[in-house]
Amino acid sequence: MKRVVVGLSGGVDSSVAAYLLQQQGYEVIGLFMKNWHDDSVTISNECPWLEDSNDAMLVAEKLGIPFQVVDLSKEYQERIVDYMFNEYERGRTPNPDVLCNREIKFDVFMKIALELGADYVATGHYCRRGVVQDVHGNDVYQLKAGVDNNKDQSYFLCQLSQKQLSKALFPIGELTKPEVREIAKELDLVTADKKDSQGLCFIGKVRLPEFLQQKLQPKEGVIVQVDKSNQTYNKEIPVFETKEEELAFYSQKYSYTITSGKIVAKHQGAHYFTKGQRKGLAVGGTQEPLFVIETDVKENIIYAGEGKQHPGLYRKVLFVSNAELHWIREDLSLKTGESKDVLARIRYRQPLEKATLYQVEGGMYVEFQNPQSAIQEGQFVAWHLEDELLGSGVIA
CATH class of the missing domain: 2.40.30.10 (Translation factors)
Structure with missing residues (x-):
């Protein structure tokens, strides 16, 4: 009997994943990852991880599987949170969910699972694992999209390695979300109607802007509106000798200075904003909404353009x-x-x-x-x- 450790998050997807593995004859153990315990950065005074770990425990009880909570908050702080703040300060936009899967669930968590004698680690992701043979006849693992087009989560696992995939199982990848909820209802699981979490990976109800504002200091700067007729967008196109020259030319981002447009408002820190963002600019009087087309964290300037068809985007x-x-x-x-x-x-x-x-x-x-x-x-x-x-x- 193969042993599988399931990352029970307290949500419906991982609950049904654990049940399906049981049905397939695996010995199943449920572990809840506690990845955060700085209560000063949750928005409300609810304690989301406690509520989630409690739901995970109730699911484990119902399924009759062993359950425990593992505290990974130190590793999460070092590998995800510190990295995120560092990236935002540099004016880049990281994806914490992709990193959480690579660094926490399928690395730190996986090591704990293997120490418990597990053959596999399973999660409630909507994706599938395939196996093909390479030219030498060795197994090569595939990461495939989930059957539910609306919920396919393979993107979040895009940084996994062959080694990690060889030990991973995704039991709900062949199902749609409504089918998963239906199974949970039939089993009368406490998570059957629970809403999907919208917060950061395993932190719970934390909205990113508030999270950043509690760690990165506010710094007043200006918002510059750049007109779509700006000459930056009408650069002369050189004659390219090679395809690589052409690619290098078109991959360059537009560069702006404070004189590229008119100052229309102030902001509290360029590092809180990302390209394409519309909310939070608080600039009125334009026919179409303004979108962030570039942030300059060194000069602390946000460049914005009117309308979602603005060439700067x-x-x-x-x-x-x-x-x-x-x-x-x-x-x-x-x-x-x-x-x-x-x-x-x-x-x-x-x-x-x-x-x-x-x-x-x-x-x-x-x-x-x-x-x-x-x-x-x-x-x-x-x-x-x-x-x-x-x-x-x-x-x-």
């Missing part, structure tokens, strides 16, 4: 340095000079878009067929072939 090429490049399917990785047509996305909820990967000496260019809105440094681009996620990288 769009680019079709991005770059990932070799140091930040990650292939789940190492056997399909590109050599310098090679290219590959894929489907790619730069954020979780975005539909997959046609793109081409170009591997060059220093890294990889991703050229989208259509311009993408708000390509933001620090976030992850992930690329697929059909329903399989092949790799990802941090946008430079």
